[in-house]
Amino acid sequence: MRLGRTRAQRAQRVLIIVQNLPVPFDRRVWLECQALVGAGYDVSVVCPKGPGDPTRQLLDGVELYKYRPYPPTQSKAGFVAEYLYSLATTTWLTLRACRRGRFDVMQTCNPPDIFWPLLWLFRAATGTKIVFDQHDLCPELYESRFPDGAKLPYRGLRFIERRTYGVAHHVVSTNESYRATAMERGGKRGDEATVVRSAPDLSRLRIVPPEPSLRGGRRFLVSYIGVMGPQDGVDLVLHAAASIVHRLGRRDVGFTLIGSGDCFDDLVALARELDVDDVVEFTGRAPDDLVVRVLSSAHLGLCPDPKNPLNDVSTMNKTMEYMAFGLPVVAFDLRETKVSAGGAAVYVPPNDVELFAEAIVELLDDEERRAIMGAIGRERVEGVLAWRHSAAAYLGVYRDLLDEGTGVSEPAGAMAGHA
Numbered sequence: 001m002r003l004g005r006t007r008a009q010r011a012q013r014v015l016i017i018v019q020n021l022p023v024p025f026d027r028r029v030w031l032e033c034q035a036l037v038g039a040g041y042d043v044s045v046v047c048p049k050g051p052g053d054p055t056r057q058l059l060d061g062v063e064l065y066k067y068r069p070y071p072p073t074q075s076k077a078g079f080v081a082e083y084l085y086s087l088a089t090t091t092w093l094t095l096r097a098c099r100r101g102r103f104d105v106m107q108t109c110n111p112p113d114i115f116w117p118l119l120w121l122f123r124a125a126t127g128t129k130i131v132f133d134q135h136d137l138c139p140e141l142y143e144s145r146f147p148d149g150a151k152l153p154y155r156g157l158r159f160i161e162r163r164t165y166g167v168a169h170h171v172v173s174t175n176e177s178y179r180a181t182a183m184e185r186g187g188k189r190g191d192e193a194t195v196v197r198s199a200p201d202l203s204r205l206r207i208v209p210p211e212p213s214l215r216g217g218r219r220f221l222v223s224y225i226g227v228m229g230p231q232d233g234v235d236l237v238l239h240a241a242a243s244i245v246h247r248l249g250r251r252d253v254g255f256t257l258i259g260s261g262d263c264f265d266d267l268v269a270l271a272r273e274l275d276v277d278d279v280v281e282f283t284g285r286a287p288d289d290l291v292v293r294v295l296s297s298a299h300l301g302l303c304p305d306p307k308n309p310l311n312d313v314s315t316m317n318k319t320m321e322y323m324a325f326g327l328p329v330v331a332f333d334l335r336e337t338k339v340s341a342g343g344a345a346v347y348v349p350p351n352d353v354e355l356f357a358e359a360i361v362e363l364l365d366d367e368e369r370r371a372i373m374g375a376i377g378r379e380r381v382e383g384v385l386a387w388r389h390s391a392a393a394y395l396g397v398y399r400d401l402l403d404e405g406t407g408v409s410e411p412a413g414a415m416a417g418h419a
Contacts, residue, residue: 021048094106108133132164134174139158140310216281221299224301225257227261257282298325316336
């Protein structure tokens with residue numbers, strides 16, 4: 001137990017900084033926290049509050065410091081104000097967390113890439129090791145959300161991205177495309193950038209018996225799970241649903257969309273406008289129990305992410321969650337989606353809603369093909385993509401960064417090497 005350690009034997013302290021999601025709602029970060037705690041580290045997190053969250057909490061061995069999130073905004077000036085507020089509040093809570101002692105490692109998770117001044121200060125003043133856990137490519141995120149936007153914000157994002165790369169001792173990337181960017185754009189050597197894929201935790205995502213009642217009296221259930229932002233393509237799901245109902249005349253298909261985001265209210269309104277609100281259910285952010293029940297009852301999962309500079313090189317968590325439940329996937333033909341799903345998905349020419357709708361119906365009507373694809377996906381998750389494989393690579397980064405020979409061990413079942 002930590003309380004029994006002497007000062008010389010103290011657990012090495014890690015601080016993880018997150019801005020865009022609360023923890024443990026951010027599943028990738030929470031799995032990282034649990035891997036670190038299980039390996040003997042003392043872990044703290046600074047992040048925004050979720051609904052009803054306390055300001056400070058000890059949860060499953062992780063000390064959480066939380067601040068009230070900035071009100072939602074869509075303007076460029078609003079984003080700047082949000083980031084300045086987040087930097088200030090994160091700095092304050094980081095200093096509070098330091099009262100228990102210095103941090104051996106600080107990990108920043110993007111988006112955004114705004115915390116490099118704070119990280120630089122700790123690196124220079126205390127020798128803290130810095131890990132950059134790159135979840136998104138922020139310049140490409142800007143290009144995708146504002147395709148006709150001004151160039152100055154893009155150049156600013158490239159500037160702060162370079163500063164974040166520069167202050168980091170090691171970059172953790174979600175896929176090989178991101179790792180290549182860290183080396184090409186960030187100047188990192190191959191041994192300074194490691195792929196740690198976002199991956200489903202099979203201990204949490206357990207298939208349960210299907211519940212026909214969740215299908216709303218329809219023969220088929222199609223599901224989406226994920227963020228509902230401008231670049232996520234959930235509007236394309238609604239247009240595909242309208243095509244299935246009104247053009248193809250299918251009333252036996254229901255859609256359950258799990259998640260929330262900046263576009264949630266607009267999407268609900270769009271469903272009414274397209275006259276598909278009777279076949280589409282929005283759950284909002286859902287607890288694990290409902291997620292498991294819906295995905296265990298669905299017939300296929302949707303990855304409607306349109307092709308843009310960000311999505312083409314990004315790994316979508318939802319893809320692997322569908323695969324964990326043995327669900328075949330319908331997706332647009334994106335580079336990293338094909339790397340993740342392989343033969344578990346049908347790939348539609350990017351951004352073609354009508355072909356997307358037809359692929360859904362064709363797959364629903366082919367039970368044998370669905371079964372084969374679902375089995376391929378589940379086997380791929382178990383053999384390569386499950387979190388236990390990523391956890392080994394992640395803990396290896398910390399072990400190598402701190403040059404540890406003893407005192408920290410991998411969790412049982414972890415496999416060496418990159419997933």
